[in-house]
Amino acid sequence: MTATARRLADIVDKVRAGERLTFDDGLALEASADLFTMGELANLVRERKNGNVTYYNVNTHLNPTNVCVYRCMFCSFRSDLKGPTAYVMTDEQILARAREATERGCTELHIVGGLHHQLPYEWYLGIIANIHREFPDLHLKAWTAVEWDWFERLTKRPTRELLAEMKAAGLGSLPGGGAEIFHPEVREKICDYKADADQWLRVHREWHELGGKSNATMLYGHVERPEHRIDHLLRLRGLQDETGGFQTFIPLAFHPENNTLGQGIPKPSGLTDLKMMAVSRLMLDNFPHVKAYWQMLGIKTAQVAQSWGADDLDGTVVHEKIYHAAGSDSPQEMGVAELRRLIEEAGRVPVERDTLYREVVRPEPAGRRWAAGRELVVLG
Numbered sequence: 357m358t359a360t361a362r363r364l365a366d367i368v369d370k371v372r373a374g375e376r377l378t379f380d381d382g383l384a385l386e387a388s389a390d391l392f393t394m395g396e397l398a399n400l401v402r403e404r405k406n407g408n409v410t411y412y413n414v415n416t417h418l419n420p421t422n423v424c425v426y427r428c429m430f431c432s433f434r435s436d437l438k439g440p441t442a443y444v445m446t447d448e449q450i451l452a453r454a455r456e457a458t459e460r461g462c463t464e465l466h467i468v469g470g471l472h473h474q475l476p477y478e479w480y481l482g483i484i485a486n487i488h489r490e491f492p493d494l495h496l497k498a499w500t501a502v503e504w505d506w507f508e509r510l511t512k513r514p515t516r517e518l519l520a521e522m523k524a525a526g527l528g529s530l531p532g533g534g535a536e537i538f539h540p541e542v543r544e545k546i547c548d549y550k551a552d553a554d555q556w557l558r559v560h561r562e563w564h565e566l567g568g569k570s571n572a573t574m575l576y577g578h579v580e581r582p583e584h585r586i587d588h589l590l591r592l593r594g595l596q597d598e599t600g601g602f603q604t605f606i607p608l609a610f611h612p613e614n615n616t617l618g619q620g621i622p623k624p625s626g627l628t629d630l631k632m633m634a635v636s637r638l639m640l641d642n643f644p645h646v647k648a649y650w651q652m653l654g655i656k657t658a659q660v661a662q663s664w665g666a667d668d669l670d671g672t673v674v675h676e677k678i679y680h681a682a683g684s685d686s687p688q689e690m691g692v693a694e695l696r697r698l699i700e701e702a703g704r705v706p707v708e709r710d711t712l713y714r715e716v717v718r719p720e721p722a723g724r725r726w727a728a729g730r731e732l733v734v735l736g
């Protein structure tokens with residue numbers, strides 16, 4: 357047995373015994389090419405936490421503007437104020453998107469965008485307040501920690517106060533974007549200026565302390581090294597130990613098209629994607645869910661990832677702009693029937709969830725309720 361194989365065997369024993377993995381264990385996983393053992397282990401953890409269920413939701417994206425003061429090197433979405441693709445949606449367009457979401461049966465609107473230097477914080481607050489007033493049943497998952505940090509810079513008011521204000525206006529939860537790679541060796545290269553790791557984690561801590569839930573991400577497959585990824589995961593695990601406010605971790609594969617960082621860097625391979633899924637599931641022992649975001653991974657890899665630690669395929673989406681600008685060749689939306697088929701074909705039980713992982717029961721097909729023990733949201 358090689359030293360690497362012996363090391364992996366130790367990790368197998370630890371995971372089977374329910375022991376927490378260390379930074380060095382994470383590096384050993386990263387160094388291993390034994391994808392099947394990693395998958396088996398990640399699947400063990402996934403099934404301990406979520407059984408045979410794979411979750412999905414019915415959601416729509418809203419990116420109110422792509423004008424952004426920052427120039428993150430991996431970003432293919434942003435535009436300068438006078439750039440040919442620059443846009444700012446009107447209040448009417450924003451409400452029309454929310455109406456469309458409601459009419460399509462969405463339970464969630466995922467709202468993120470650029471940091472527009474000529475729009476005040478009140479514009480962002482108004483988006484939440486206006487949508488919530490018109491469509492109070494739509495869960496609004498809005499603004500990454502980077503945007504919250506920007507709001508603080510704009511208003512000179514503490515993020516905790518802004519979070520509370522927007523919560524009162526109808527904010528439901530926080531998305532996990534903007535985390536990229538926390539380690540300063542990488543962050544300073546790819547997205548200098550914007551919120552650093554401490555600021556990102558502080559915003560989520562404050563939101564959790566207000567009783568809110570949020571998600572977390574990691575952008576992998578560019579200039580980072582394995583130790584940066586493990587460091588990233590352990591910082592998230594540390595905050596989760598303190599607050600318990602994270603619901604889902606979403607490993608995001610870097611897409612190299614139409615951005616400056618991508619020159620000369622190939623897209624992560626399917627093997628890397630599966631390995632990142634498994635390593636994430638194994639290191640984040642206190643996160644309830646790990647998501648295979650099919651828009652980013654591609655449908656085929658996302659489907660397989662259900663056996664490498666993922667228990668969530670995200671949603672039907674609709675109007676996804678950010679990863680398609682970076683070259684994602686996934687469809688821009690997927691129907692519920694197709695999502696369910698992808699889940700069932702992998703031998704899993706599809707369960708529609710709302711943003712807070714309560715099971716959604718729709719009138720059709722009539723009375724279809726999956727397992728007992730999960731909170732149900734019955735839509736009329």
Ligand code: SF4
Pocket residue numbers: 424425426427428431432433434469470471502547550
């Ligand atoms: S990733 Fe976000 S903050 Fe960075 S340039 Fe793009 S839109 Fe702006």
